[in-house]
Amino acid sequence: MTTLPQSTEKKLGLVIDLDTCVGCHACVVSCKGWNTENYGAPLSDQDPYGKEPSGTFLNRVHSYEVQPDEGHAALVHFPKSCLHCEDAPCVTVCPTGASYKRVEDGIVLVNESDCIGCGLCAWACPYGARELDAEEKVMKKCTLCVDRIYNENLPEVDRVPACVRTCPAGARHFGDFADPDSNVSILTAERGGMDLMPEQGTKPVNKYLPPRERDRSEDVDILAPFLDPIAAEPQGFMGWLDKALTAMPGGR
Amino acid sequence: MHPAPSVIIFSTLSGIGFGLLAWLGFGYPAVTGWTAFAFFAIAYLLAVGGLIASTTHLGHPERALKAFSQWRSSWLSREGVCAVAALLIMALYGAGLVFFGTRWGFLGVIGALLSLGTVFTTAMIYTQLKTVPRWNHFTTPAMFMGYCVSGGALLANQWAEAFWLLLLTAIIQVIVWWRGDTALAQSGTNLATATGLGTMGGVRPFEPPHTGTNYLLREFAFQVGRDHAFKLRILAMVLAFAIPLLVILLPGAGHFMALIAVISHIVGVFASRWLFFAEAEHVVGLYYGKRTV
Numbered sequence: 001m002t003t004l005p006q007s008t009e010k011k012l013g014l015v016i017d018l019d020t021c022v023g024c025h026a027c028v029v030s031c032k033g034w035n036t037e038n039y040g041a042p043l044s045d046q047d048p049y050g051k052e053p054s055g056t057f058l059n060r061v062h063s064y065e066v067q068p069d070e071g072h073a074a075l076v077h078f079p080k081s082c083l084h085c086e087d088a089p090c091v092t093v094c095p096t097g098a099s100y101k102r103v104e105d106g107i108v109l110v111n112e113s114d115c116i117g118c119g120l121c122a123w124a125c126p127y128g129a130r131e132l133d134a135e136e137k138v139m140k141k142c143t144l145c146v147d148r149i150y151n152e153n154l155p156e157v158d159r160v161p162a163c164v165r166t167c168p169a170g171a172r173h174f175g176d177f178a179d180p181d182s183n184v185s186i187l188t189a190e191r192g193g194m195d196l197m198p199e200q201g202t203k204p205v206n207k208y209l210p211p212r213e214r215d216r217s218e219d220v221d222i223l224a225p226f227l228d229p230i231a232a233e234p235q236g237f238m239g240w241l242d243k244a245l246t247a248m249p250g251g252r
Numbered sequence: 253m254h255p256a257p258s259v260i261i262f263s264t265l266s267g268i269g270f271g272l273l274a275w276l277g278f279g280y281p282a283v284t285g286w287t288a289f290a291f292f293a294i295a296y297l298l299a300v301g302g303l304i305a306s307t308t309h310l311g312h313p314e315r316a317l318k319a320f321s322q323w324r325s326s327w328l329s330r331e332g333v334c335a336v337a338a339l340l341i342m343a344l345y346g347a348g349l350v351f352f353g354t355r356w357g358f359l360g361v362i363g364a365l366l367s368l369g370t371v372f373t374t375a376m377i378y379t380q381l382k383t384v385p386r387w388n389h390f391t392t393p394a395m396f397m398g399y400c401v402s403g404g405a406l407l408a409n410q411w412a413e414a415f416w417l418l419l420l421t422a423i424i425q426v427i428v429w430w431r432g433d434t435a436l437a438q439s440g441t442n443l444a445t446a447t448g449l450g451t452m453g454g455v456r457p458f459e460p461p462h463t464g465t466n467y468l469l470r471e472f473a474f475q476v477g478r479d480h481a482f483k484l485r486i487l488a489m490v491l492a493f494a495i496p497l498l499v500i501l502l503p504g505a506g507h508f509m510a511l512i513a514v515i516s517h518i519v520g521v522f523a524s525r526w527l528f529f530a531e532a533e534h535v536v537g538l539y540y541g542k543r544t545v
Contacts (some may be wrong), residue, residue: 117311
């Protein structure tokens with residue numbers, strides 16, 4: 001059924017810290033690497049080494065420049081993947097029931113053997129989280145690495161989504177938003193975690209932590225007096241040399 | 253949005269085909285025998301031809317039967333159910349007219365309502381999308397229904413009705429364009445809300461996620477030049493409305509002139525429908541800096 005569950009037992013999702021993301025795209029690579037050889041159809045590439053490479057990705061990192069009214073512009077790296085919305089419009093538009101939201105943990109998944117590749121779910125998603133694979137002709141999306149997080153064949157430390165496991169900056173966090181004491185709930189509360197496009201009414205589960213305010217130059221300038229040039233005018237031998245050279249023909 | 257030929261052909265031809273079926277179902281014109289056969293053949297060619305074109309849009313058309321299952325929640329599923337029901341009931345009704353020379357009026361009315369319902373559900377597939385502010389408004393189904401009943405009236409030879417319906421549809425079309433041009437700006441969705449960074453300052457795309465293109469850009473970031481769009485709007489108005497209206501007003505216009513009016517109308521609707529997709533701005537384009545409001 002492509003109706004949404006009234007509520008889900010868990011609300012598994014990600015917290016993405018825009019303050020610490022360094023824009024290295026490691027999450028993009030690890031996501032593609034894991035998901036192209038595990039759950040569902042592979043993530044194909046077209047013309048990968050040619051003139052116009054293109055391919056299916058479940059996670060992409062944008063970069064934006066933010067110019068405040070005063071001070072310097074900030075560069076913000078912005079990873080974007082499925083937000084596993086509570087009110088997911090991609091699920092209700094599906095004509096076949098291939099798209100669904102799991103009651104047990106809130107993960108939004110696609111049953112690929114039911115997908116007719118009409119693309120309407122991608123039309124309904126405001127975040128660009130769904131991509132129709134050009135080779136397999138079925139809709140691909142973030143599964144929150146459903147084949148890792150419950151996988152008892154993996155060491156416990158690896159039972160998180162591939163993007164979270166690989167992030168070298170610790171900018172990605174995985175957890176249960178239904179539990180107010182979980183790491184992700186605490187992070188969201190402490191750092192003012194926000195929704196993307198709240199006006200679209202999708203109630204995203206994933207939260208983004210806004211960049212912290214930058215240190216201002218006057219706050220760190222206590223050493224500045226000691227860094228002034230010691231002698232503006234050269235003294236002694238250097239002073240005589242300077243005068244002598246200036247007096248020579250061709251001097252300034 | 254990418255103006256996919258399959259969807260444009262489908263919605264244009266099926267819209268007019270189901271429009272003609274609706275008029276036939278209500279008994280206008282009251283035809284039987286071979287004349288009825290000709291009317292029904294045209295209607296089915298348009299409606300079914302359009303539906304077949306729409307299946308080429310699918311990645312896996314062999315699984316299309318599954319699409320009838322989710323009518324409780326999905327407008328696309330409802331459209332499929334309505335279309336098949338309308339075609340089946342109108343086939344029975346048509347058989348009565350063609351082979352038995354009798355009009356089973358009850359069946360005709362049901363079939364007509366289902367035919368109108370098919371076009372309405374098609375329109376609702378687009379109207380429901382909050383992600384495309386230009387479509388997310390009641391004028392979208394009004395426009396689809398307008399084209400359906402006025403094109404149908406033209407084909408059904410109901411010229412008096414066609415005249416007023418064409419005028420009404422032309423007005424709706426102008427309102428759709430006029431409102432649509434500011435819909436994205438009015439929607440409140442912009443790069444500031446898309447990134448949540450608007451509270452910090454002005455947001456500007458700095459680097460896209462990749463150097464090449466991708467599915468999202470191909471499907472959602474289509475942009476049409478303002479000059480071209482304006483010319484096509486004029487062309488659509490002339491072909492879809494002005495020429496058919498002139499033909500209707502001409503005294504003693506025969507079958508040949510009627511054919512001109514119908515063809516002109518269909519070509520005009522194609523232009524309008526191409527613009528419907530090409531001009532529609534999907535909010536995901538904001539992330540790629542493709543929407544300057």
